[in-house]
Amino acid sequence: MIKVAINGFGRIGRLAFRAGIVADDIEIVAINAPDKTPAQLAYTVKYDSVHGRFQGTVEYDDNSITVNGKRVAVVGNRNPAELPWGELGVEYVLECTGAFLTTEKAQAHLDAGAQVVVLSGPSKDDTPMFVCGVNLDKYTPDIKVVSNASCTTNCLAPMAKALN
Structure with missing residues (x-):
């Protein structure tokens, strides 16, 4: 099981959370959302205007949210270097x-x-970008920062590869 933290809880962060929290091989251990309280995060997990109501239990306390019995720490720091990733x-x-x-x-x-x-x-420098079904085979474990590219790239690149 891999341990994951999510930095940012807008649309993408919330959708990644919803997918990860129900996966058997992923443990989401923390969310960093500096401007949000655990109560606000719990609400946004439970109710989504596009994907509907979360089909599970969602609770919160002063420092965490608990979803389907899985506790997730909530931190709020704008400086990633000060986040407790190591201790978590x-x-x-x-x-x-x-x-x-x-x-x-x-x-x-x-x-x-x-x-x-x-x-x-998409990265704003030469950070490697990987798209499933296109170039994921080029990933090597020594690469520590990767980009998932853009939604447009993820949509069109597999078709372009097939046509090429």
């Missing part, structure tokens, strides 16, 4: 703020103890 045992950080889209900026998550950072959008 975070292996992967899903960088979903849109603010840290270069390897240099994402390095702060690694400095805080994470092992790999996955950017949820």
